[in-house]
Structure formats: C-alpha cells, structure tokens
Amino acid sequence: MTESCKIIGCGEAFSLLHQLRDVNILIHRSPDGDCIGGGYALYHILRQLGIRSRVTCADPIPPQFHDITDGVTFEDFTPACHVSVDVADRKLFGDLPDPDRNANILLCIDHHISNTRYARNLHWDPEASAACEVLFRFIRAQKLTLTRELAVCLYIGMATDTGCFQYSNAGAGCFEAVAEIKRAFPDLPYARINREMFVLKTPGRIALDANLMQNIRFAADGRVALIFASAELLSRLQVTDDDTDGIANLPMQVRGVEIGITVKQKEDGSYRISLRAGDHVDVSAMAKRYDGGGHVKAAGLTIHSGMPEAVCAELLETAKEFLTAGQAQ
Numbered sequence: 166m167t168e169s170c171k172i173i174g175c176g177e178a179f180s181l182l183h184q185l186r187d188v189n190i191l192i193h194r195s196p197d198g199d200c201i202g203g204g205y206a207l208y209h210i211l212r213q214l215g216i217r218s219r220v221t222c223a224d225p226i227p228p229q230f231h232d233i234t235d236g237v238t239f240e241d242f243t244p245a246c247h248v249s250v251d252v253a254d255r256k257l258f259g260d261l262p263d264p265d266r267n268a269n270i271l272l273c274i275d276h277h278i279s280n281t282r283y284a285r286n287l288h289w290d291p292e293a294s295a296a297c298e299v300l301f302r303f304i305r306a307q308k309l310t311l312t313r314e315l316a317v318c319l320y321i322g323m324a325t326d327t328g329c330f331q332y333s334n335a336g337a338g339c340f341e342a343v344a345e346i347k348r349a350f351p352d353l354p355y356a357r358i359n360r361e362m363f364v365l366k367t368p369g370r371i372a373l374d375a376n377l378m379q380n381i382r383f384a385a386d387g388r389v390a391l392i393f394a395s396a397e398l399l400s401r402l403q404v405t406d407d408d409t410d411g412i413a414n415l416p417m418q419v420r421g422v423e424i425g426i427t428v429k430q431k432e433d434g435s436y437r438i439s440l441r442a443g444d445h446v447d448v449s450a451m452a453k454r455y456d457g458g459g460h461v462k463a464a465g466l467t468i469h470s471g472m473p474e475a476v477c478a479e480l481l482e483t484a485k486e487f488l489t490a491g492q493a494q
C-alpha cells in the first residue's frame with residue numbers, strides 16, 4: 166500500500182502484459198475454481214502472446230480441477246515479474262517461499278470489491294462474477310483466440326464463483342460469457358464438470374455436513390445461524406481442507422436465515438470464519454470489523470485466538486447488530 170496503485174482498463178492491461186517476459190502468476194492460498202481457472206487462463210493467454218509463465222500457489226491444486234491442469238507443465242525459470250489473479254489482498258497469497266513472499270506485484274487482475282490495491286496496476290471489475298469473467302472480456306476486447314483450454318478454465322471459474330450460477334453475482338455479463346463459451350465449444354463436458362464441482366462429496370464430508378447441521382445454532386429469531394467445525398471433529402472425520410470447501414453455504418440452506426456464519430477451528434487454535442448473507446445484508450462490512458474482507462454476500466475473516474464458546478457468542482452478537490444495520494438501509 167506504500168506505492169500507489171493505478172486502475173487500468175483492458176487496453177492498458179494488454180500493452181502492459183505484452184511487454185512482460187517470464188511471468189510468475191500468483192493465485193490465493195486454499196485455491197478455488199476462479200483463481201485456478203483464472204491463473205491458468207492467464208498462462209494460456211500469455212502463451213498466445215509468446216510469453217513464458219507459470220502459476221504459483223501456496224497450497225496444492227485440488228484434484229477435482231484436473232480439467233484445468235491436465236496437459237499443462239510449467240517450465241522452470243526465474244521469474245522476471247509477478248502478476249496476481251483473483252487475489253484481493255496480498256496476505257491471501259499465503260505461505261509462499263521467500264522470493265515470492267514479498268514480490269512486487271506489477272499487475273493484479275481481480276473482481277473483489279475489497280481489493281486492497283496492493284499491486285502497482287489493477288485491472289478490476291467489481292461487478293464481475295469472477296476473475297474469469299474479467300479475463301473473458303479481456304480476451305474478447307483484445308481479439309485473442311478463445312481456445313478450448315481457455316474455455317474450460319473460464320467456465321470453471323465462473324461456475325464455481327457463482328455456485329453454479331445461483332448467486333446474485335451471476336449477472337448478465339457472466340451469462341453472456343458462458344453462452345459464448347457454450348456456443349463456441351458445445352461439446353465440453355459441462356454436466357460432468359458441474360457434477361464434480363457441485364454434487365460429489367467424500368463420505369467424510371457427508372458425515373461432517375450431518376454433524377454440523379445437527380448442531381446448528383440460531384439467533385435473532387432464526388435470522389442468524391452459526392455452525393462450528395472444531396479441529397477435533399475435522400481430524401476425527403479426516404476431512405481435508407479441500408473437503409470443507411463450501412460448508413459455508415450450509416447455514417443459508419435453512420429458510421429464514423439472513424446471515425450464515427461458519428466457524429472452522431484450525432489446529433493452531435485460530436478460527437477461520439466465513440460469512441454469507443441473504444437479501445438486505447452486507448457481510449463484507451461485518452468481516453471488515455475483524456480485519457477481514459470479501460463481497461457483500463460472501464465474506465471471510467480470521468480470529469486468532471479465544472475459547473470456541475466465546476468466539477461463537479461474539480460472532481452471533483455482531484451478526485445481530487449488522488442485521489439491524491441492514492434493515493435501517
């Protein structure tokens with residue numbers, strides 16, 4: 166944040182990318198479909214421009230994203246510059262090895278309203294459903310070729326960030342992009358990809374969901390709901406971090422819930438909290454109070470210590486407050 170960040174459009178982002186060589190593409194820790202799809206899409210775009218790049222992530226890419234990663238092998242090289250995709254804040258890079266950890270980010274391509282402008286240049290559309298939607302429009306604006314590989318990356322990014330096109334962030338631009346992708350590549354395995362992304366769960370995950378829903382807590386006459394996944398439960402059921410992806414949506418399945426809180430206890434005693442909002446509530450504001458961030462309808466934060474009961478009680482109280490704030494608008 167010490168240097169100023171310049172917000173740039175497609176044309177300027179394109180001429181910037183054009184001048185680069187040996188690009189390290191950084192995506193966020195606990196990688197999801199959008200940052201993986203977006204990171205690999207940028208790799209394919211740079212290939213079209215004759216520029217060598219690779220995707221770097223602090224955590225391994227989960228196997229269900231094999232449609233994106235299959236057939237891609239990165240060359241080994243010392244990066245000359247760093248570009249980030251779908252990363253709202255540099256602390257979301259996670260635990261990277263040293264040259265990358267403090268890297269100067271030349272360009273960030275993002276869609277998070279909470280972007281902290283840590284990069285020197287930001288190609289940004291906070292209205293876009295996904296970083297992959299931003300990249301789709303970039304490809305169109307710059308008359309790049311929408312290859313099959315790009316189509317797969319971008320489809321998965323948009324599908325996952327919109328919960329298979331069910332969230333309110335799935336706007337006209339997203340549907341237009343997906344329509345164009347489907348028209349250009351009608352034979353991609355969309356149904357199989359959707360099933361892998363949104364339907365299939367491991368047995369451990371099924372058991373986890375059942376346990377969490379059985380112990381769900383409500384406040385404010387059922388308008389706030391909280392689920393708590395203790396470190397003990399997670400280790401007993403042997404669910405991986407990747408397996409817990411999406412549990413944040415469970416509290417919102419209950420009719421009447423307007424703020425859904427998911428508390429995940431880490432082994433080190435800290436808590437990773439995900440917030441989800443129904444209509445009329447802004448959970449990004451609630452996350453900000455705890456130095457977190459995200460979108461109006463989906464945000465996250467970390468609480469570093471405390472007893473589980475106190476942490477949950479405080480979050481329920483804070484949510485009640487933001488519920489009332491939302492009503493006043």
Ligand SMILES: [Mn+2]
Nearest residue numbers: 199251296326
């Ligand atoms: Mn995203």
